[in-house]
Amino acid sequence: MANRSAQELELLEKARRYLPGGNNGNVQHEPERQFLLQRGVGSHVWDVSGKEYIDYLLGSGPMVLGHSHPAVVEAVTEAVQGGSTFFATNDRAVLLAEQIVEAMPCAEKVRFTTSGTDATFQAMRVARAYRKRDKILKFEGGFHGSNDYALMSVTPGERGGNFPHPVPNSAGIPKAIEDLVLIAPFNDAETATQIIEQNHDELACVIMEPMQRVLAPKPGFLQAIRDITAHYQIPLIFDEVVTGFRLAYGGAQEFYGVTPDMATVGKIVGGGFPLAAVTGRDEIMAVYDSSRAEPDEFVSQVGTLNGNHVAAAAGLATLAELRKPGAYERLHGTGRRLREALETLCSEAELPALTTGEDPTFDILFMDQPVSDYRSTLANDRGITEQFNVGLLNRGVLKGWPSKFYISLAHTDEDVDRTIEAFGQSISEIRT
Ligand SMILES: Cc1ncc(COP(=O)(O)O)c(C=O)c1O
Incomplete structure (x- = not known):
């Protein structure tokens, strides 16, 4: 990008020298678009050169x-003035656990x-210990x-293959794991149900977003996945x-009204x-409790920073803000305004597009068919997505790369107006 400061150019050079690919593995930009974020306040972040972005990546x-x-x-x-970490169970982690249990129906x-x-x-390990089966369906x-x-x-990609056979998404995964994972199509209750029925006796759990x-x-x-997993007593995660x-204070389980066994x-x-x-x-989480689990079902889980009290303090403060009246209306409302503007602008430009997801986190796909599962999203025009994303980035609007807008309570009406303006300008530059 233009106007990189000498300091940022030097740091980018160091990033290339010391980090594989010059990044942390999360966001990977072409060399000419690389930048390093330095700080964030409210809905805005700044890079090392001082360029400001309206932030829809939100970490x-x-x-x-x-x-x-x-x-x-x-x-x-x-919290940090009282120490950084204890390893032993701490007060804030207990209070955060209480908040999670109060919030989430399955918890x-x-x-x-x-x-x-x-x-x-x-x-997945807990489910395997509890069910005494090894296979996972995702x-x-x-x-x-x-x-x-x-x-x-x-x-x-196009290598999806036949359900329920998995395609590993990374090198270095032991081949043996492939035999333990079954794959079903999202939003296809009939096929997923069939796969679960055919494999029910080997399944430890079904895990899904x-x-x-x-x-x-x-x-x-x-609900269909809930019903079939409940029928065979397979934990649904x-x-x-x-x-x-x-999506709601109680998560998707509250928002969609379906309660899993675990989350x-x-x-x-x-x-x-x-x-x-x-x-x-x-009953399931008891496998973590050595006083309740049989020796052959006890799940060992030790972690230096488990329930770290500084992180728990941040979580408690965040949840307290989210419990304030109107928080979710605002989150949904901001997202809805952006989505509707995006759809209108694309339609005025006669650019086939649809927004997907729910208002607090959504994306735009440049295609004219409805989407319901991973395979249908492959029709998205990636060239147009790239042009759109670059257009937004050039105008100081940061989103997931390549996909996703996250909405925050800090986004103001002015942020939304400026973003909609950037949408319009970026869309007008798209060449099909
Ligand atoms: C649905 C879902 N599950 C799990 C993860 C992994 O979380 P983390 O990045 O904290 O390891 C992510 C990360 O984006 C996610 O989106």
Whole structure:
């Protein structure tokens, strides 16, 4: 990008020298568009050269209050002044567990981890210990972090193959794991039900994002999966790392009205700090309790930073803000305004496009067919997406790359107006 400061150019050079690919593995831009973020306040972030962006990346979701929210800063400062970490169970983690249990319909007990990847890995292990079976069923296109079981058929492209066979999404995953993961199509209750019926006796659990990436579930789909898993007593895990405390205070399970047996939460619940959790029914979570689990079903989980009290303080302060009246109306309202403007602008420009997801986190796909599952999203015109994203970035609007807008309570009407203006200008530049 133009106007990089000497300091940023030097740091970018160091990034290329010291980090594989010059990045942390999350956001990967072409060399001419690389930048390094340095600070964030409210709905805005700044790079090292001082360029300001309206932030819809939001740390990939956690910063639902915006950056450096005063209540979070105060809670974290107070916590850290009393030490950084204890390993032993601490007061704030207990209070955060209480809040999670009060919020989420499926939650009776909570075990903290430090990342969503670890939480989903743990949840699957808990289900295996409880059910005494080994196989996992996940959905094509679903993302549950970077553990070996999760990184199957996330973005298989045209190599999707036949259900229920998985396609690993990374090198380095042992071949043996492929035999333990079954894949079903999202939003296709009939096929998913058939696969579950055919494999029910080997399944430890079904894990799913209730809103998969930015695909909302069709009416009845989640309930169908709930019904068939309940029928065979297979634990159903909702991965609510994205949707937890975002679609509603009680997550997707509250928003869509379907209660799983277990859930994973992360992102918002750690208030921007490394904290995530496995939660679920007491009877299942008892495998973590050595006083209740039989020796052959006890699940060992030790983590240096489990329930770290600074992260728990950030989570508690974040949830307290989200409990204030009107928070979710505002979050949905801001997202809705942006989505509607985007759809109108595309339609005026006669550009085939649709927005997907739910208002607090959504995206735009440049295509004219409806989408319901991973394969249908492959019709999205990636060239147009790239032009649109570059147009926004040039105008100081930062979003997920290539996909997703996250909305925060810090986004103001002025932010939304400026974003809509940038939408219009970026769309007018698109060449098909
Ligand atoms: C649905 C879902 N599950 C799990 C994860 C992994 O979480 P983390 O990045 O904290 O490991 C993510 C990360 O984006 C996610 O979106």
